[in-house]
Amino acid sequence: MKKHNFSAGPCILPQEVLKKAADAVINFNGLNLSLIEISHRSKEFVEVMENARSLVKELLNLPEGYSVLFLQGGASLEFLMTAYNLMKVDGKAGYIDTGAWSSKAIKEAKLFGDVEVFASSKDKTFNYIPKNYSVPSGLDYVHVTSNNTIYGTQFKEFPKTDSLLVCDMSSDIFSRQLDFTQFDLIYAGAQKNMGPAGTTLVIVKDEILGKTGRTIPAMLDYQSHIKSDSMFNTPAVFPVYVSMLTLQWLKDLGGIPAIEKLNEAKAAILYAEIDRNPLFNGFAEKEDRSLMNVTFTLANEDHKEAFDKLWNAVGISGIKGHRSVGGYRASIYNAMPIESVQVLVDVMQQLEKEI
CATH class of the missing domain: 3.90.1150.10 (Aspartate Aminotransferase, domain 1)
Known part of the structure; x- marks a missing residue:
C-alpha cells in the first residue's frame, strides 16, 4: 500500500531524490565506491558541497556578501551559535516567542547577555503570530521563527528593525517567495524541507561577524566554517548530498x-x-x-x-x-x-x- 507521509520531520522527500541517493550509497559517480566511504576532501565531494552552496544562493536570489554553510547540530545548536556570534559582550537581543522552538532559542541566548522577549503568543497556546508590537532600540539582533511546526502558524510579515534580523526557517525554507536579503542570518535544520537529519543550513551576511568583542571557540565560530568552506570538521556527507539533490529537484521544478x-x-x-x-x-x-x-x-x-x-x-x-x-x-x-x-x-x- 502506498504511504502518505505527513510527518513533521524527518520529512517526506521526492522519490527521485531518494532513488539517486540510494544509488550513490552503493556506487557514487561510477567510482565503485560508496558516497559515504569517500574522502570529504576528494574532488568528487568538494564538487557536491560547492553545488549545494551555489544552489542555495541561486534559489534564494542572494547577492554577494552572504556565505552559505552546511553545519551540524541542528537548529538546536544554532540557538547557541547565533547568540555567541552576534550578541556583544554585555549586549542585548530581542526575541519574538511563537512557540517551543523560539522558547528554546531564548533560553540559550540568555547564557550570553540580556534577552528581551518583546512579543509573544503564549497567552493563547501560540495559535497566532503577534502583531502591533514595538521593536526595542539598541538591540544586537532580533530573532524570529518563521514557521512553527507544532502550532501551525507562520509569519506573513517580518519585523522592521534597524538591528540585525535573524530567522530560524527550519520548517519553511525554500517553500515560498520572500526577500531573503531582509535577513542578516538564516538557519534551518535540513530535515524539515530540504534533506535528511544531520546537516544544518546557515546563511550569514559576512560583514556582521567578528564584532562581539568575545573570544569564540573555533567550532562555534561561523568565521571558522566560512574560511574552511564548510569543512572545518568532517561534514555530514550524506545529508549534504541529499540536500543538493533536493535543491536541484526544486530548481528543475521551476x-x-x-x-x-x-x-x-x-x-x-x-x-x-x-x-x-x-x-x-x-x-x-x-x-x-x-x-x-x-x-x-x-x-x-x-x-x-x-x-x-x-x-x-x-x-x-x-x-x-x-x-x-x-x-x-x-x-x-x-x-x-x-x-x-x-x-x-x-x-x-x-x-x-x-x-
Missing part, C-alpha cells in the same frame, strides 16, 4: 515561485475542508495559518477512534498532533504530492458520512 503555487494549492484544499466540515476545528488563527503544517482537532473526541481507523486504512502516516496541542498535524512540505492531501480530505469527508 524554483521557489513554482513550489509556492503548489504549496498554496495543497494548503487551500486542506484548510477548506477543515473550515467546511463540522467535525473538525482548525487550531491556528486563520490569518496566521502555515502553508507547511496544518493543525486541527476533532470537534468531538468521541470520533477519534473512527477517524484514526479511517486514515490508517488508506496508508496515511504521521498526522498525530504534537503532545502539547493534541489533535492532528498534517505536514505538507515541498515534496508532498497534492494527491496525498486529497486522500486526507477524502477521509475527513468519509468520517462525516459515517457519523
Whole structure:
C-alpha cells in the first residue's frame, strides 16, 4: 500500500531524490565506491558541497556578501551559535516567542547577555503570530521563527528593525517567495524541507561577524566554517548530498515561485475542508495559518477512534498532533504530492458520512 507521509520531520522527500541517493550509497559517480566511504576532501565531494552552496544562493536570489554553510547540530545548536556570534559582550537581543522552538532559542541566548522577549503568543497556546508590537532600540539582533511546526502558524510579515534580523526557517525554507536579503542570518535544520537529519543550513551576511568583542571557540565560530568552506570538521556527507539533490529537484521544478503555487494549492484544499466540515476545528488563527503544517482537532473526541481507523486504512502516516496541542498535524512540505492531501480530505469527508 502506498504511504502518505505527513510527518513533521524527518520529512517526506521526492522519490527521485531518494532513488539517486540510494544509488550513490552503493556506487557514487561510477567510482565503485560508496558516497559515504569517500574522502570529504576528494574532488568528487568538494564538487557536491560547492553545488549545494551555489544552489542555495541561486534559489534564494542572494547577492554577494552572504556565505552559505552546511553545519551540524541542528537548529538546536544554532540557538547557541547565533547568540555567541552576534550578541556583544554585555549586549542585548530581542526575541519574538511563537512557540517551543523560539522558547528554546531564548533560553540559550540568555547564557550570553540580556534577552528581551518583546512579543509573544503564549497567552493563547501560540495559535497566532503577534502583531502591533514595538521593536526595542539598541538591540544586537532580533530573532524570529518563521514557521512553527507544532502550532501551525507562520509569519506573513517580518519585523522592521534597524538591528540585525535573524530567522530560524527550519520548517519553511525554500517553500515560498520572500526577500531573503531582509535577513542578516538564516538557519534551518535540513530535515524539515530540504534533506535528511544531520546537516544544518546557515546563511550569514559576512560583514556582521567578528564584532562581539568575545573570544569564540573555533567550532562555534561561523568565521571558522566560512574560511574552511564548510569543512572545518568532517561534514555530514550524506545529508549534504541529499540536500543538493533536493535543491536541484526544486530548481528543475521551476524554483521557489513554482513550489509556492503548489504549496498554496495543497494548503487551500486542506484548510477548506477543515473550515467546511463540522467535525473538525482548525487550531491556528486563520490569518496566521502555515502553508507547511496544518493543525486541527476533532470537534468531538468521541470520533477519534473512527477517524484514526479511517486514515490508517488508506496508508496515511504521521498526522498525530504534537503532545502539547493534541489533535492532528498534517505536514505538507515541498515534496508532498497534492494527491496525498486529497486522500486526507477524502477521509475527513468519509468520517462525516459515517457519523
